[in-house]
Amino acid sequence: MGLVQNLTDFRASITELNQHISFAHQKYSSGSYKHQSKLREFIAESAFLRIYVAWETFVEKCFIDYLINEESINHNRPAKWAMPIDAKHANDIIIGNQKHMDWSNPETVRKISKIFFHQGYVFDSSLSSINSDLMDMKTIRNSAAHISSSTTSKLDGVASRILAISATNYSAYRLLFSIDPRSLSLAKTVLERYLDILDVTAEQIANG
Template structure:
């Protein structure tokens, strides 16, 4: 499909999911939510976050395969690579090898295989390395939103403490995602900061 299309598809997905989040929080003039159920608002927003994470994984997978089959970046660059698959399906088979699947949600795995297939990991190692911790944190939030357990709950509380600087118990993915992020220079929620970081990294990867 090409790197330009991959970036366009990613940004289109994010824009659409942001619309879902905005819809969930729409209010009447009197300040009350149009969706009166708090549980439903949280469900819509957390589901949108899960889809945002999937959109990122999909983008990374498509770009990795496109570069392996010798597609040019948006800026007309091609990486030096150590494999020559005959098509996208073959490239996917090479990446997976004898595993059941490739975990595109794990930034450490992506950086590791990027160094196997591309000279010095090409743009994947640097772009993903810059947000490695954030991607792992997003995965922690994703796991909590997808299947709440005592383990995911304690990890989420620990993450909330690290990000917000306050001790919390029983935090939800929703509450953390829509808290103001003290790490940002301007007022942004945790989710808004993550989306901004993903967009910067996606552009860097697509540009090569």
């Protein structure tokens, strides 16, 4: 039940964090916000950081579960080139001589998936299709986590490309809650589009 539980836990985390975001944007009957803009931004950006952590955690758990021969939701198991005795051993094998494994980087995950699984199993194909989105999310996460001239310029670059404008001094909050012109639904924000993408991809990975 590892993969089933991983998907359930991930979706539960997203639901909870969306509730925090909704709380931050509560309004009075007059239409004005109940919370000041700084608090709204703090809660929403903090929730986005946790969303990204939930995604990293999901990918890590699924990778390790498949490596220890857990069955997917659709009862599939990948051909694999390592035989760890348990989850801890699997994690040790993945890390090797490194200090840690960067589960936030889809390119790194895709690379090691080809080392441990035949043709990268579901990780290479699923993460490849959303690679640019995940890298943009990481840029937004970094900007929300700490502001510097480097993170600010990178965020403006992402905002300019996504929104098709010349973005200057954007915050993670401002970008995440902008309407995303790439979305088929006219009411979708950048954050809502990302959440849709993550949910679909998480299901693909868990289904195997």
